[in-house]
Amino acid sequence: MNPPTEMSSGLAGLPDAVRWYEGMALLPHHFQQATARAEMLAAALLRARDPLHWGLLRLALEQDGTEVTVTALEAVMPDGLPVVAGPGQRLSIDLARHQPDAEGIWRISLAVAAQTLERRPEPPRYLEHGSVRVADQNPGGADEVISVLRPNLLLVCGHGQGYADAELLPLAQYRRASGVPVDTGYIGPWLRIGTELVLHGRIHALGRKLRSAYAQMADDPVDASRPVARRALLPVLGALVLELDSMCQPGTSHPQVLYGVLARLLGALAAGTGAAVLPTLPRFDYRDLAAGFTPCSTRSTGCMRSWRPTSTGRPSAAWASRSSRSPPPCWAAPRRMWWRS
Known part of the structure; x- marks a missing residue:
């Protein structure tokens, strides 16, 4: 088995240009x-x-x-x-x-x-796939049938x-x-995070928790007992929650970009707890998305638990009333992965 390696750009292996000239065979x-x-x-x-x-x-x-x-x-x-x-x-x-x-x-x-x-690759890169009729785009031209190749999957x-x-x-x-x-529930390299992935539902659930936490912090009375770091976190958290919401729109976000948003979120939450040392980010592995996303979202949830307001132990009545009137966007409801049994 070949060990995983960093993929080169491929510029060094480009075929040479053809020398075209008049009268060539x-x-x-x-x-x-x-x-x-x-x-x-x-x-x-x-x-x-x-x-x-x-x-x-x-x-x-x-x-x-x-x-x-x-x-x-x-x-x-x-x-x-x-x-x-x-x-x-x-x-x-x-x-x-x-x-x-x-x-x-x-x-x-x-x-x-x-x-x-x-050389001739073995097995071949392409296989013959019958013939197709190609319409001549020139006015008055005749259609022709040509043989075609398709990738050998x-x-x-x-x-x-x-x-x-x-x-x-x-x-x-x-x-x-x-x-x-x-x-095993493995999530491979997807070019975009859509609702067909369980990962989308997990990130959306984290976003809802963050919205609740933001509303609770906004309603929490501002007094001297409230940590300065926590008060300063409020505008940063609000911006990141909206950014996460926009990134969770189905089929619009590349996993690496979305992971960057989660990383900024984790850093802000850790700073809000007054932690002297920032958490170490899990490695982003494009070939195994859950390996990076799962610990990142889990640590973010853990940070939220550590700085929840403790004056009453529950949200204020104003926050609860406003929260009940704010359903999530229609596209945000997580769905079961249709390609998993």
């Missing part, structure tokens, strides 16, 4: 070289600007015993290749034919061989047959329970 290889350079250059420039430009956009899984099937998929591979799978392209893997890793987990990924012109466990990280898109993880593989 054109071969399909000239156009393959030019096309590969254009595709890889665009992906390399995007990766240099935004390393986390790849991930899942849609995923639906079905499990039948030890067999896991992808019934719907839209994603961008780490090397920038867009991939789509649906009813016409069955992707499945039988976990009974694969051994779990040292932690007892089957880690399922989508694999596509890297693009290269130096495979499901693998671990790194499969030696695939590199840039060739793998993590999808799901399963652990054996009572002799049957059971979904």
Whole structure:
């Protein structure tokens, strides 16, 4: 198994430019070289600007015993290749034919061989996918039927047959329970946080707690016994609550951006407790989103408990009345992950 490595920009591996000149004998290889350079250059420039430009956009899984099937998929591979799978392209893997890793987990990924012109990749990066009719866009032109290729999508466990990280898109993880593989609830690299993810519901729940805490602090009488740090936290907390609300609108936020909001929130809450040392942030792992988001939100909740007003032990009547009249936005209600059984 290849160890995880940092993904390079890919600029060093770009194919050379084709030397075009009048009277040259054109071969399909000239156009393959030019096309590969254009595709890889665009992906390399995007990766240099935004390393986390790849991930899942849609995923639906079905499990039948030890067999896991992808019934719907839209994603961008780490090397920038867009991939789509649906009813016409069955992707499945039988976990009974694969051994779990040292932690007892089957880690399922989508694999596509890297693009290269130096050799024929095995398995191939593309497969022939019949023919399509192409309409000539010139006035009076005739339509032509051409052969087309589509990415060769495979499901693998671990790194499969030696695939590199840039060739793998993590999808799901399963652990054996009572002799049957059971979904661990793993959340892979998604390009945006939508209501189909359990993670969205957790973050929204944290936002509601923060709104309640803000309202309670705003109604709390200002006196000398109230810590200065806590009074100073109020405007910062209000701004972060609204920012978190806007980021939680479904399908609009990249996980890394949302994680940055949670990090600022945790820092503000920790400062409000008068802590001499700020908490250490969990590592943001794009390939395992819950590993970073869960501890960050848990620590934020813990900070809130430590600075709740203690004068009465409960919210004021004015806050309770206002809170009951303020339902959450209609888009914010967390929903069950439709692609999980």
